[in-house]
Amino acid sequence: MISKLIPVAVLGATGSVGQRFVSLLDGHPWFKVVALAASDRSEGKPYAQACRWVLSDPMPAWAREMALVPATPQAVSGAKIVFSALPADLAKDLEPEFSKAGFAVCSNASSYRREADVPLLLPEVNAEHIQLIRQQRQNRGWSGCILTNPNCTSTGLTVALKALQDHFGLKRAFVVSLQALSGAGYPGVSSLDIIDNVIPNIGGEEEKVEWEPRKILGSLGANGVDFAEVQFSAHTNRVAVVDGHTVCVSVELNEPVSPEAAVRALNAYQSPASARDLPSAPQPVITIREEADRPQPRLDRLTGKGMTTVVGRVRTDPLFHIKFVVLSHNTIRGAAGGSIYNAELLVKEKLL
């Protein structure tokens, strides 16, 4: 489909999500990394020297010697797409500069997710929301654009809810997460805070989980996204897991359904056509585990190369209608892999 590789850059390349971008872009069939950007003090250093690599997959050979550049449009001028793993405060200032300068910014940062003309995108859920960037370019006079993917806990949750929404309608959901350490970056959570322990709060996370799915599950109208009516309550917790967020969900639908019907809907769920055949499309979108004690992060997080949403323990909820457990890989589907999937949709939709 792609005759020539599209040049891309990674902003915030030395952090834990940045590293995941580098790892997932290694051998990508459409994209070729031409620049890795990091904070000023790393400028000029080879990536292998400036970066404390925390992934168990080895650092790609091409990345080792690549000299780090600053996170400016000039410094990454050879790229057409920039993947942003910047912290939210930096992203807020820098991402618009890049989109103004003509880059497509595929961002993992939360800074622009709430803007009315910025797509908050899970291609297997709301691929059509990408059309918002036409409006975004018109509003802001940008030749580039900003495209965001949701928070890592919102991600798997929303994929599962979409399958239920389509069949049964959604009213309310209780959501309690048991989140992995890699979601906090590196060095992130101190070991003294998590060995033999749980941290029953993650700053700012509950607000995101209660808000983001409503935009993603909304429908695209003339004036942007009409938010889905569903309401959420979230409790977010940190646990001693390296990768993979586990989420307990209780859902009120428009009417009671049997667990079997819910499982059928989850199993049958398909991406919108435009999002199906992309290199990073999850295969399958959702996997159902039948065992009584699955999904588990260590065993299931790499299902579908870390892009599949894994659901288990679908059963009747005594208060609402259905309860279940969702597992999603937080730095693949929930971060770097999600941004890359978004970029692939952008290319396919000829919006680059």
Place this chain on the structure above:
Amino acid sequence: MISKLIPVAVLGATGSVGQRFVSLLDGHPWFKVVALAASDRSEGKPYAQACRWVLSDPMPAWAREMALVPATPQAVSGAKIVFSALPADLAKDLEPEFSKAGFAVCSNASSYRREADVPLLLPEVNAEHIQLIRQQRQNRGWSGCILTNPNCTSTGLTVALKALQDHFGLKRAFVVSLQALSGAGYPGVSSLDIIDNVIPNIGGEEEKVEWEPRKILGSLGANGVDFAEVQFSAHTNRVAVVDGHTVCVSVELNEPVSPEAAVRALNAYQSPASARDLPSAPQPVITIREEADRPQPRLDRLTGKGMTTVVGRVRTDPLFHIKFVVLSHNTIRGAAGGSIYNAELLVKEKLL
């Protein structure tokens, strides 16, 4: 208050809850252990030899050389109270034999919790339910009795809910637990199942958590306990924590209340008078942590010598009314310490 120590025995003394009984009874002001009972194959062995001690407090000196006896009324005949840390299937057969033979059985097993004439007791919540044993003795012709304490996850949850029920009424609650490993006994959970992992199910636990608080929070009527009207939905998870169950709770009350009002109710909560001055009474019953990220099991489980219920993150729930986090020590307040507290109430009420 007690002029002579009351002789007691522990059934299932070598298991992890049995060990906690031995540890907590060391130096108890009212009780003196006269027999430790375990399975037949340990009979006659010194406790120190038969028992793989897993607590960080050292095994009491008096226990080390005590020869294990079988779990029969004859073998523990010097005791008046037996503390049962038996597995549910054994407890089902053995506990009635003991109560028939005149022993007061203070049981941590689930076998008789649902019987109409068996108290399911948290003295700081429903001390008056102990009166059920008059009915029990009449019904069954026992000179002894069976007294039970609830499941370890129900325990802290129900204490916190009681304070809210008294002030605001209770309608519904969502409950998601992150439970410690010691709750599964020893050897219990395999290390390969929990390092870098979460197990999103604990067999039989959700049913207990959805049922037990309704009996405990019920009122004692002429015909036994009138169950509380509150309804529950529970998700129970195992996490890599040694001791201390963390529970995320969202509660629907009779009407909206502010988090401040909820905190006041929790802070002001007092045990029924009869349960206050007992040796194991929690001091205080409930502690509120004000920090954004507390309670945490490693830091807070030993509050009030492990008998206090610790509550934090009290805030408005977007779907119901109030949400918060509860922490309770699962083998102290939620198991052995709870049974001992029950026994103390029995003595105080002159029902032994």
Place this chain on the structure above:
Amino acid sequence: MISKLIPVAVLGATGSVGQRFVSLLDGHPWFKVVALAASDRSEGKPYAQACRWVLSDPMPAWAREMALVPATPQAVSGAKIVFSALPADLAKDLEPEFSKAGFAVCSNASSYRREADVPLLLPEVNAEHIQLIRQQRQNRGWSGCILTNPNCTSTGLTVALKALQDHFGLKRAFVVSLQALSGAGYPGVSSLDIIDNVIPNIGGEEEKVEWEPRKILGSLGANGVDFAEVQFSAHTNRVAVVDGHTVCVSVELNEPVSPEAAVRALNAYQSPASARDLPSAPQPVITIREEADRPQPRLDRLTGKGMTTVVGRVRTDPLFHIKFVVLSHNTIRGAAGGSIYNAELLVKEKLL
């Protein structure tokens, strides 16, 4: 090289090493699994039902429905090679039955490692020792044979020592292991024994580590293996790591050498020619990590698909000559992968 796939069976297929055999044999270029054997009570059950799968790679599809057979020569008669993941006591009785019946037994069990006519084999170290099976067949009148791979801690240690032995000679070594949980099988180590803890002993392990390298590093003479003169002292510890044994080693050589010379010898090390081009041959045999804090099990255990020995921190030892750290994947190179590598050498040497 192989025109037709060789039929193989796995004994003890449901355990943690058995699972690793199934996983590594999936898609093997030479071997095809025709039978999975387990204990009697699993007989007839589909593998997916009888086996609690603990690997993060999914169970291969062909294995899911394969009905388990008993571990008898009759039940696996279609196979030519049997891979044994049996516990040592069972292996002691059963493996000779299989070799008598004509099967080549590639065993991970310790039962026959010390027999003078049984090869204790690491193909990248002592490939020529496989010739011992000629003597074995003659001695015992077997048409099949037994071939063993060493203990998981001996494995990486001995590969590294071989490179030093070849250049500098070996006299003595101190060895302290920090071993992974998967080495104890499933359920193996209780979580209560290892969370926030270390177990400073592994039964029987120190004797193996002090003995096995002497046989492997020995030379094949007319009357079997002449043991290497090197002497060992081992301390073995269990730590909270899923996979990957870390070993601290201090070595006395025939004379002092610089760390640089030791690194050169380790880096230059090549397998004997016959062991080089086999499907499971480690690529490379040894990798040197230059960082101050590597190798680390989580980051380095999958080097060379888990078959490579990773060495780091090579430095001068104040008492002996050289000290360093070795990491090796205990269930791949140190167990199932090692047995498969041995079987490949057997085929290549036309000794099947």
Place this chain on the structure above:
Amino acid sequence: MISKLIPVAVLGATGSVGQRFVSLLDGHPWFKVVALAASDRSEGKPYAQACRWVLSDPMPAWAREMALVPATPQAVSGAKIVFSALPADLAKDLEPEFSKAGFAVCSNASSYRREADVPLLLPEVNAEHIQLIRQQRQNRGWSGCILTNPNCTSTGLTVALKALQDHFGLKRAFVVSLQALSGAGYPGVSSLDIIDNVIPNIGGEEEKVEWEPRKILGSLGANGVDFAEVQFSAHTNRVAVVDGHTVCVSVELNEPVSPEAAVRALNAYQSPASARDLPSAPQPVITIREEADRPQPRLDRLTGKGMTTVVGRVRTDPLFHIKFVVLSHNTIRGAAGGSIYNAELLVKEKLL
């Protein structure tokens, strides 16, 4: 013995060792904390607000409201002893200022341990070395003094070696540590570096462990300490344990001894008389665990309130003479508790 409490201050009070000082000084029979000092940006804040408390014992009530002062002699002028939990670089500059100003500095920092006139003190081993401060005061013209305790890994190791040295003489020792996370302070080790992992290096630690015991085990001569002749090789590792360093030791003595004789020597070991009856003196100095798999950090670290050195697995070493495992609480005996014990000796010897 003490008619009036001696006023003391803690420097670096908000760090993890600083917190341990605050906890151990709570209710101390001789000392009363009159000032808590921390970095400038915390100045004036109440301790409870400036400090992220990581201990499971609650923060003492008197400390909660104490306003932090800067780490200057003026700011803590009410104190006579200052306990230093400063980082080594700050300690280097600040500790001499305090001793010049007349304070007795009992320091946990490594900065002055190697100075010839500074005692490196374990009272149960080398109480007489405290006499070095007479020389120190003369040399430097200080009215105060600096007294140091060794590195946390050197501590338990040296106590155990002292018992062997006294009976059998010491020549060489191999030492491999498995160290707890609290030794790295807070936030210290990132959780991503230690969950499912080992870090096989701790910067600067091996040099300390190879050097410090030689000074502590040396004898006090006219010109300072004559170092013990023993030589060391150390490997230091970080593992996923909260508190308690485990150390594997192989020792060459002057001649072979049986494990039984070594156990007798360890069991019989007594502190020098001057160090015996101090409030923090370990009771007993050394405990021997007879079990095959002890000591273990989670179960044994609080032996003797965390001041006792626990030894186990005493057995014959195939290369040297004796091998064994030592466990010591790294932030109690190995840090804050050690400094306090030193201060008690100073008072008893009337050197304050």
